[in-house]
Amino acid sequence: MWRDYSILTGAKETPLNGDKSVSSHDFFVPDLCRVRAVFLLLVTSELFVLVLSIVQTETGWIDWNYFGLLSLFVQWTTLTSAALICLLRSRLARMTVTRSTLLIVAIVLADVLAFSLFADRVLHPEPGVTKWQGIAKKLLVALLIVLMVLRYFYLQHQWQAQREAEMGARLAALQARIQPHFLFNSMNTIASLIATRPEQAEEAVLDLSELFRASLRTSDQLIPLARELELCRRYLAIESLRLGERLQVDWVVSPGLEHQAIPPLTLQPLIENAIYHGIQPRPEGGTVRIEISARGEFVYLMVQNPKPEQDQRRHRGNRIALANIQSRLQALFGEPAVLKHSHQHETYTVTLRLPRRKASQQ
The missing domain is CATH 3.30.565.10 (Histidine kinase-like ATPase, C-terminal domain)
Incomplete structure (x- = not known):
């Protein structure tokens, strides 16, 4: 599957500049330590939550309870994942595109899994009962979103490099x-x-x-x-x-x-x-x-x-x-x-x- 992602992005098993190390400036993922980047991520994720809340409701225009719970979950997941990627940015920049993509996906999925287990424990406090099917759905949705976002980042980086050249x-x-x-x-x-x-x-x-x-x-x-x-x-x-x-x-x-x-x-x-x-x-x-x-x-x-x-x-x-x-x-x-x-x-x-x-x- 990850080999297919390399073909999807057009990336090869080499760093962006062909060297063993790449400066963070040449990394295809934007600097998530910056307030502007984090703000855009939060706004985008909140719009995604709003769409899901509209689709989820059976009566009226929006399920506000669902919107509030999902918004809290998504925002915390987005913020913690962005913080982890920010801390590891210099190390990620020295990896190949595929390896850095794998690590970013692993970070996000681990973060989603941790918050899903925590939310399941809080919302369903019965001992020994874990809704693994719901957690698996969250992980699948997170995987698809992360791949689409990374694909967008990669294409933007390639376009910017071509424009500068x-x-x-x-x-x-x-x-x-x-x-x-x-x-x-x-x-x-x-x-x-x-x-x-x-x-x-x-x-x-x-x-x-x-x-x-x-x-x-x-x-x-x-x-x-x-x-x-x-x-x-x-x-x-x-x-x-x-x-x-x-x-x-x-x-x-x-x-x-x-x-x-x-x-x-x-x-x-x-x-x-x-x-x-x-x-x-x-x-x-x-x-x-x-x-x-x-x-x-x-x-x-x-x-x-x-x-x-x-x-x-x-x-x-x-x-x-x-x-x-x-x-x-x-x-x-x-x-x-x-x-x-x-x-x-x-x-x-x-x-x-x-x-x-x-x-x-x-």
Whole structure:
């Protein structure tokens, strides 16, 4: 029968990650030590009791006596079983799916048996009389419910794991799409400097190597803001060699935001767009203003540049870059993250809003 349950869940006789030990985070049963999980279990079990009470009654809508006794029995069984599974969670997480399932079922059935015997002794105090048929029915019902609940937990865990894997692949793909855009431009800049200014070209190669290193680290979903700003400064150093005095940069960065979490290569493409669309086409150049500040629970990153010319090809490229950044922000932060762009007078502004979050030290 338990072999059939392995087939039912699609589980194999191996831990979830293929190792001998699995962290409790990877365990398919949710953490029953949490109040929310216990509350949901109690509400679900109470709804089940209500249905049985409605079906049980022969007159009226519900048998309240039956509802009260069964509710007391089910709630105590649910709470004690959840407490035992909570205490054994770390040990269960190191087992295979089948073995942990067997142990959980055994815990619940033993708990139901103990409370059934106690309830039978209280409700039927005659010595030597035990209603084994009623107890067997309770055990069978408990077995079916536990198997259905564990099946649901397992499918939820598999769905969540698949969703996280797809999210990681999606983020890596989105990050990869923006790499060639600035790397090839930088290579062209360095190539133009080799013959006339070799020392500056060598310095630009060092800056470009850091950009390459950052673009190839697709495993980093979030990095400290300080690292992103360093990449931006290296990129601006390369562009300054190409544009000279035509490119002016105005930095306004509030202190204390060095460890703010930000997706890698988020601010840099915005600065590149500002130069490509707002500075490069203008013979007189212009100023790129980069302002970073914190207000309340959010961090705001603003990039301003002179209003770009109405070039459809350039405008389409700008939309693609903004769409990529927006997709990455939504994937990592959800609704709190916002990207907006606007025209006001002769200034084009892109603003990012990120929720305050500290990046892990790397």
